Amino acid sequence: MHKVLIVDDDVELTAMLSRYIRREGFDTHGVHRGEIGVAEALTGQYSIVVMDIMMPNLSGTEALRRIRASSNIPVLMLTARGDNVDRIVGLDMGADDYVPKPCTPGELVARIRAILRRVDSRDVPSGPAPKLLQAGELRLWTGTRRASWQGQELELTGTEFSLLEVLARHSGSLVSKQEISQQAFGKPLEPYDRRIDVHISSIRQKLGLRADGQSWIHSVRGRGYQLLED
Known part of the structure; x- marks a missing residue:
């Protein structure tokens, strides 16, 4: 089962998204501070990170920079609707995709699935050499x-x-x-x-x-x- 890390200072939104994503067959864990999100993302327990750009203390872009310094874990950014600057900065720093807020849980899960289809970090079983x-x-x-x-x-x-x-x-x-x-x-x-x-x-x-x-x-x-x- 893929495990999704959600990093967002909005406690209610994080809880709502977690409930929906779990119903779609994923395991989830939510944290509300950027620095905690970085530490969690680097534990190797997660398949993907969903992270808000606008967070106090440590922003999502800075958290992404720290994650990318030592990990290629997929990161999906949540950005303010219409804020192209945040989107471009996030992509330029190594985000895999973004979803503008407010977003529907269904759209978010669809994006998560699309990324995980492209990026599967599991070991390939023994057999013929990879193509x-x-x-x-x-x-x-x-x-x-x-x-x-x-x-x-x-x-x-x-x-x-x-x-x-x-x-x-x-x-x-x-x-x-x-x-x-x-x-x-x-x-x-x-x-x-x-x-x-x-x-x-x-x-x-x-x-x-x-x-x-x-x-x-x-x-x-x-x-x-x-x-x-x-």
Whole structure:
């Protein structure tokens, strides 16, 4: 059973969300301070963290930064509706997705399930070797969701892995953002949604630059992205 950590200073909301998520087949635990949320997230007991951005003492963005310093556990941020700045900052710091508040418990559970489908941290049972996807010097083991770049281990969040997997499968070809959203997230791209752009920016930083000073991921304004092999 997947265990969900909820970090939100709203005690009543946390209790309500916990009850609903448990009815949907998950185990849950709620805490109300960012620093406690960080400590809990790093225990290894949880499959995913749901965390509010606006919290006293330690904000959700700072808590996310501390978590990302040593863990790639999936993190779903709760943001104020219409606050694009918080969303972009959260994604840029490594959040896997966000849900604007107020949100329905059903929408939240759907997002949790979507992330967990993409990111399964359980060990793959013994048997055939995990499938290897290779594009140039990029290698992706899709079974274990491990990645290497130029012979070195590549640390990716779950969402980054899903996006890079889509680009690798179409290596050398331009992939529209609509196609990327459908294949990586299983849903159409919403108007003014910048999460793909923000995650691609993070992936670019991790891959570094080509010998000619250009990015390994080429963008065509208004059309999409292309992973270059050489």
